[in-house]
Amino acid sequence: MIENPTTFNSSGKNPHFFMEDFPLHTAPHTGPVSIEISELNLWYGSSRALKNIHLRLPQNCIFAFIGPSGCGKSTLLRTINRMNDLVLNCKIEGKVKINNIDIYNKNTDVVELRKRVGMVFQKPNPFPMSIFDNVAYGPRIHGVSKKEIPEIVERALKQAALWDEVKDRLKTPALSLSGGQQQRLCIARTLAVDPEIILFDEPCSALDPISTGKIEELMIQLKDRYTIIVVTHNMQQATRISDYTAFFMSGELIETGRTEEIFENPKDERTEKYITGRFG
Protein backbone atom coordinates (compact mmCIF):
# COMPACT_ATOMS: atom_id res chain seq x y z
CA MET A 1 0.00 0.00 0.00
CA ILE A 2 1.40 3.41 -0.94
CA GLU A 3 1.48 5.81 1.97
CA ASN A 4 -0.47 9.05 1.67
CA PRO A 5 1.95 11.34 -0.21
CA THR A 6 0.88 14.38 1.79
CA THR A 7 2.59 12.96 4.86
CA PHE A 8 5.85 14.23 3.41
CA ASN A 9 4.61 17.72 2.66
CA SER A 10 5.65 19.35 5.90
CA SER A 11 7.37 22.25 4.13
CA GLY A 12 4.21 23.22 2.29
CA LYS A 13 6.27 23.90 -0.84
CA ASN A 14 5.21 22.37 -4.10
CA PRO A 15 6.55 18.85 -3.58
CA HIS A 16 6.58 16.42 -6.47
CA PHE A 17 5.14 13.00 -5.91
CA PHE A 18 4.68 11.25 -9.18
CA MET A 19 2.34 8.76 -7.50
CA GLU A 20 0.03 11.64 -6.69
CA ASP A 21 -0.20 12.71 -10.31
CA PHE A 22 -1.32 9.37 -11.66
CA PRO A 23 -4.03 7.09 -10.40
CA LEU A 24 -2.37 4.03 -8.95
CA HIS A 25 -4.30 1.68 -11.18
CA THR A 26 -2.79 3.26 -14.30
CA ALA A 27 0.79 3.10 -13.06
CA PRO A 28 2.73 0.15 -14.43
CA HIS A 29 4.33 -0.48 -11.04
CA THR A 30 2.13 -0.18 -8.02
CA GLY A 31 4.31 -2.23 -5.72
CA PRO A 32 6.18 -0.93 -2.72
CA VAL A 33 8.12 2.31 -2.84
CA SER A 34 11.83 1.62 -2.77
CA ILE A 35 13.30 5.10 -2.25
CA GLU A 36 11.67 8.13 -0.62
CA ILE A 37 13.48 11.44 -0.75
CA SER A 38 12.02 14.27 1.28
CA GLU A 39 12.97 17.88 2.00
CA LEU A 40 16.43 17.18 0.65
CA ASN A 41 18.85 20.11 0.42
CA LEU A 42 22.54 19.87 -0.39
CA TRP A 43 25.30 22.47 -0.33
CA TYR A 44 28.84 22.34 -1.69
CA GLY A 45 30.39 24.98 0.58
CA SER A 46 28.03 27.95 0.27
CA SER A 47 26.61 26.86 -3.07
CA ARG A 48 23.24 25.12 -2.88
CA ALA A 49 23.13 22.27 -5.41
CA LEU A 50 19.82 20.62 -4.40
CA LYS A 51 16.75 22.58 -3.32
CA ASN A 52 13.98 20.96 -1.33
CA ILE A 53 13.75 17.74 -3.33
CA HIS A 54 10.78 15.45 -2.72
CA LEU A 55 10.62 12.30 -4.79
CA ARG A 56 9.41 8.72 -4.47
CA LEU A 57 10.79 5.94 -6.62
CA PRO A 58 9.03 2.59 -6.84
CA GLN A 59 10.76 -0.79 -6.91
CA ASN A 60 11.59 -2.66 -10.10
CA CYS A 61 11.41 0.16 -12.57
CA ILE A 62 13.83 2.40 -14.42
CA PHE A 63 13.74 6.03 -13.29
CA ALA A 64 15.55 8.58 -15.49
CA PHE A 65 16.96 11.87 -14.16
CA ILE A 66 17.23 14.49 -16.91
CA GLY A 67 18.07 18.19 -17.06
CA PRO A 68 20.69 20.68 -18.22
CA SER A 69 24.32 20.34 -17.25
CA GLY A 70 24.96 21.33 -13.63
CA CYS A 71 21.31 21.02 -12.52
CA GLY A 72 22.18 18.48 -9.81
CA LYS A 73 21.27 15.09 -11.36
CA SER A 74 24.52 13.35 -10.40
CA THR A 75 24.54 15.03 -7.01
CA LEU A 76 21.06 13.66 -6.27
CA LEU A 77 22.08 10.22 -7.56
CA ARG A 78 25.09 10.23 -5.23
CA THR A 79 22.93 11.05 -2.19
CA ILE A 80 21.32 7.62 -2.62
CA ASN A 81 24.51 5.73 -1.75
CA ARG A 82 26.10 8.53 0.27
CA MET A 83 28.90 9.09 -2.21
CA ASN A 84 28.72 12.80 -1.37
CA ASP A 85 30.02 11.94 2.10
CA LEU A 86 33.42 11.79 0.44
CA VAL A 87 33.21 15.43 -0.70
CA LEU A 88 34.76 17.99 1.61
CA ASN A 89 32.40 20.83 2.65
CA CYS A 90 29.33 18.99 1.41
CA LYS A 91 26.34 19.54 3.72
CA ILE A 92 23.12 17.56 3.43
CA GLU A 93 19.74 18.17 5.10
CA GLY A 94 16.58 16.13 4.71
CA LYS A 95 15.82 12.45 4.35
CA VAL A 96 16.65 9.68 1.92
CA LYS A 97 14.83 6.52 2.94
CA ILE A 98 15.41 3.12 1.41
CA ASN A 99 12.75 0.61 2.32
CA ASN A 100 11.61 3.03 5.01
CA ILE A 101 15.01 3.44 6.72
CA ASP A 102 16.75 6.82 6.61
CA ILE A 103 20.21 6.15 5.19
CA TYR A 104 21.53 9.37 6.80
CA ASN A 105 20.73 7.88 10.18
CA LYS A 106 23.90 7.80 12.32
CA ASN A 107 23.66 4.01 12.64
CA THR A 108 23.91 3.41 8.90
CA ASP A 109 26.79 1.15 7.88
CA VAL A 110 27.94 2.97 4.74
CA VAL A 111 29.88 -0.05 3.41
CA GLU A 112 26.75 -2.19 3.69
CA LEU A 113 24.70 0.63 2.11
CA ARG A 114 26.98 0.77 -0.94
CA LYS A 115 26.65 -3.01 -1.30
CA ARG A 116 22.86 -2.59 -1.43
CA VAL A 117 23.06 0.43 -3.70
CA GLY A 118 25.50 -0.26 -6.51
CA MET A 119 26.80 2.36 -8.89
CA VAL A 120 27.96 2.32 -12.51
CA PHE A 121 29.84 5.38 -13.72
CA GLN A 122 30.08 7.33 -16.96
CA LYS A 123 33.45 5.89 -17.95
CA PRO A 124 33.96 2.16 -17.53
CA ASN A 125 36.39 1.78 -14.62
CA PRO A 126 37.50 -1.86 -14.33
CA PHE A 127 40.24 -2.54 -11.82
CA PRO A 128 43.66 -3.37 -13.31
CA MET A 129 43.24 -7.08 -12.69
CA SER A 130 41.69 -10.06 -14.49
CA ILE A 131 38.09 -10.24 -15.65
CA PHE A 132 37.43 -12.90 -12.99
CA ASP A 133 39.06 -10.91 -10.18
CA ASN A 134 37.10 -7.78 -11.06
CA VAL A 135 33.81 -9.58 -10.52
CA ALA A 136 35.10 -11.57 -7.53
CA TYR A 137 36.41 -8.42 -5.82
CA GLY A 138 33.18 -7.37 -4.07
CA PRO A 139 32.12 -10.83 -2.83
CA ARG A 140 35.69 -11.41 -1.54
CA ILE A 141 35.80 -8.20 0.49
CA HIS A 142 32.37 -9.01 1.88
CA GLY A 143 33.71 -12.34 3.14
CA VAL A 144 32.08 -14.79 0.72
CA SER A 145 33.79 -18.20 0.91
CA LYS A 146 36.31 -19.08 -1.78
CA LYS A 147 34.35 -22.04 -3.09
CA GLU A 148 31.23 -19.92 -3.77
CA ILE A 149 33.11 -17.30 -5.80
CA PRO A 150 33.27 -19.01 -9.25
CA GLU A 151 29.51 -19.55 -9.24
CA ILE A 152 28.87 -15.92 -8.29
CA VAL A 153 31.24 -14.67 -11.01
CA GLU A 154 29.52 -16.82 -13.63
CA ARG A 155 26.04 -15.70 -12.54
CA ALA A 156 27.00 -12.00 -12.55
CA LEU A 157 28.68 -12.22 -15.97
CA LYS A 158 25.62 -14.02 -17.36
CA GLN A 159 23.29 -11.39 -15.88
CA ALA A 160 25.44 -8.69 -17.46
CA ALA A 161 25.23 -10.45 -20.85
CA LEU A 162 29.01 -10.82 -21.00
CA TRP A 163 29.58 -14.49 -20.12
CA ASP A 164 29.57 -15.86 -23.67
CA GLU A 165 32.15 -13.29 -24.76
CA VAL A 166 34.59 -13.86 -21.88
CA LYS A 167 34.05 -17.38 -20.51
CA ASP A 168 37.20 -18.68 -22.22
CA ARG A 169 39.44 -15.85 -21.06
CA LEU A 170 38.47 -15.08 -17.49
CA LYS A 171 42.10 -14.77 -16.43
CA THR A 172 42.97 -12.11 -19.02
CA PRO A 173 43.21 -8.45 -17.95
CA ALA A 174 39.90 -6.61 -17.82
CA LEU A 175 41.56 -3.65 -19.52
CA SER A 176 41.94 -5.77 -22.68
CA LEU A 177 38.16 -5.67 -23.20
CA SER A 178 36.43 -3.15 -25.47
CA GLY A 179 34.79 -0.09 -23.87
CA GLY A 180 31.31 -1.63 -24.13
CA GLN A 181 32.53 -4.93 -22.67
CA GLN A 182 34.29 -3.06 -19.86
CA GLN A 183 31.03 -1.29 -19.00
CA ARG A 184 29.17 -4.64 -18.90
CA LEU A 185 32.00 -5.96 -16.70
CA CYS A 186 31.46 -3.02 -14.33
CA ILE A 187 27.75 -3.90 -14.26
CA ALA A 188 28.68 -7.55 -13.49
CA ARG A 189 30.97 -6.32 -10.70
CA THR A 190 28.05 -4.37 -9.23
CA LEU A 191 25.65 -7.33 -9.57
CA ALA A 192 28.09 -9.75 -7.90
CA VAL A 193 27.38 -8.29 -4.45
CA ASP A 194 23.64 -8.67 -4.95
CA PRO A 195 22.43 -5.07 -4.69
CA GLU A 196 18.78 -3.94 -4.51
CA ILE A 197 19.28 -0.66 -6.34
CA ILE A 198 21.65 0.24 -9.17
CA LEU A 199 22.58 3.84 -9.93
CA PHE A 200 23.77 4.50 -13.47
CA ASP A 201 25.49 7.87 -14.05
CA GLU A 202 25.44 8.43 -17.83
CA PRO A 203 26.50 4.80 -18.41
CA CYS A 204 26.55 5.01 -22.21
CA SER A 205 28.05 8.42 -22.83
CA ALA A 206 31.47 6.93 -23.66
CA LEU A 207 30.06 4.10 -25.80
CA ASP A 208 29.22 3.58 -29.49
CA PRO A 209 25.58 2.97 -30.55
CA ILE A 210 25.92 -0.84 -30.63
CA SER A 211 27.40 -1.02 -27.12
CA THR A 212 24.80 1.53 -25.98
CA GLY A 213 22.04 -0.71 -27.34
CA LYS A 214 23.43 -3.69 -25.39
CA ILE A 215 23.61 -1.74 -22.13
CA GLU A 216 20.06 -0.41 -22.61
CA GLU A 217 18.73 -3.90 -23.31
CA LEU A 218 20.53 -5.15 -20.23
CA MET A 219 19.08 -2.41 -18.03
CA ILE A 220 15.57 -3.29 -19.19
CA GLN A 221 16.20 -6.94 -18.27
CA LEU A 222 17.67 -6.00 -14.90
CA LYS A 223 14.66 -4.03 -13.73
CA ASP A 224 12.82 -7.31 -13.09
CA ARG A 225 15.15 -7.80 -10.13
CA TYR A 226 16.53 -4.37 -9.31
CA THR A 227 15.42 -0.77 -8.96
CA ILE A 228 17.34 1.31 -11.47
CA ILE A 229 18.04 5.04 -11.64
CA VAL A 230 19.80 6.45 -14.65
CA VAL A 231 21.18 9.94 -15.23
CA THR A 232 21.15 10.68 -18.92
CA HIS A 233 21.57 13.55 -21.35
CA ASN A 234 20.15 11.41 -24.10
CA MET A 235 16.43 12.11 -24.42
CA GLN A 236 15.93 9.15 -26.77
CA GLN A 237 17.57 6.91 -24.25
CA ALA A 238 15.25 8.14 -21.49
CA THR A 239 12.20 7.44 -23.67
CA ARG A 240 13.51 4.05 -24.80
CA ILE A 241 14.29 2.60 -21.41
CA SER A 242 12.71 4.46 -18.51
CA ASP A 243 9.31 4.02 -16.89
CA TYR A 244 9.48 7.33 -15.00
CA THR A 245 11.39 10.55 -15.58
CA ALA A 246 12.27 13.46 -13.33
CA PHE A 247 13.33 16.78 -14.86
CA PHE A 248 15.66 19.04 -12.86
CA MET A 249 16.84 22.64 -13.31
CA SER A 250 19.19 24.65 -11.12
CA GLY A 251 18.97 22.15 -8.27
CA GLU A 252 15.17 21.99 -8.31
CA LEU A 253 12.91 19.14 -9.29
CA ILE A 254 10.66 20.77 -11.88
CA GLU A 255 8.46 17.89 -12.94
CA THR A 256 8.19 14.14 -12.61
CA GLY A 257 5.86 11.46 -13.89
CA ARG A 258 5.59 8.55 -16.22
CA THR A 259 8.09 8.92 -19.03
CA GLU A 260 5.54 9.02 -21.84
CA GLU A 261 3.61 11.78 -20.01
CA ILE A 262 6.75 13.86 -19.42
CA PHE A 263 7.79 13.61 -23.07
CA GLU A 264 4.39 13.78 -24.75
CA ASN A 265 2.48 16.05 -22.44
CA PRO A 266 4.79 17.96 -20.06
CA LYS A 267 2.96 20.18 -17.60
CA ASP A 268 5.73 22.72 -17.05
CA GLU A 269 6.89 25.03 -19.83
CA ARG A 270 10.53 24.57 -18.75
CA THR A 271 10.27 20.80 -19.19
CA GLU A 272 8.78 21.27 -22.63
CA LYS A 273 11.53 23.68 -23.67
CA TYR A 274 14.21 21.30 -22.48
CA ILE A 275 12.88 18.13 -24.09
CA THR A 276 12.26 19.92 -27.37
CA GLY A 277 15.85 21.18 -27.34
CA ARG A 278 14.99 24.86 -26.89
CA PHE A 279 17.43 25.15 -24.02
CA GLY A 280 20.02 23.10 -22.11
Ligand SMILES: Nc1ncnc2c1ncn2[C@@H]1O[C@H](COP(=O)(O)OP(=O)(O)OP(=O)(O)O)[C@@H](O)[C@H]1O
Ligand atom coordinates in the same frame (compact mmCIF):
# COMPACT_ATOMS: atom_id res chain seq x y z
N1 LIG B 1 32.46 18.00 -5.62
C1 LIG B 1 31.89 19.18 -5.89
N2 LIG B 1 32.32 20.30 -5.28
C2 LIG B 1 31.76 21.50 -5.53
N3 LIG B 1 30.72 21.67 -6.38
C3 LIG B 1 30.25 20.60 -7.01
C4 LIG B 1 30.80 19.29 -6.80
N4 LIG B 1 30.12 18.41 -7.58
C5 LIG B 1 29.18 19.12 -8.24
N5 LIG B 1 29.25 20.43 -7.90
C6 LIG B 1 28.39 21.52 -8.40
O1 LIG B 1 27.04 21.18 -8.09
C7 LIG B 1 26.18 21.51 -9.17
C8 LIG B 1 25.47 20.25 -9.65
O2 LIG B 1 26.44 19.38 -10.23
P1 LIG B 1 26.06 17.93 -10.76
O3 LIG B 1 27.33 17.28 -11.20
O4 LIG B 1 25.23 17.23 -9.78
O5 LIG B 1 25.16 18.31 -12.02
P2 LIG B 1 24.65 17.41 -13.22
O6 LIG B 1 23.25 17.82 -13.48
O7 LIG B 1 24.89 15.97 -12.93
O8 LIG B 1 25.60 17.92 -14.40
P3 LIG B 1 26.15 17.17 -15.71
O9 LIG B 1 24.95 16.83 -16.50
O10 LIG B 1 27.00 18.22 -16.37
O11 LIG B 1 26.94 15.98 -15.25
C9 LIG B 1 27.05 22.15 -10.24
O12 LIG B 1 26.99 23.53 -10.07
C10 LIG B 1 28.44 21.63 -9.91
O13 LIG B 1 29.44 22.53 -10.32
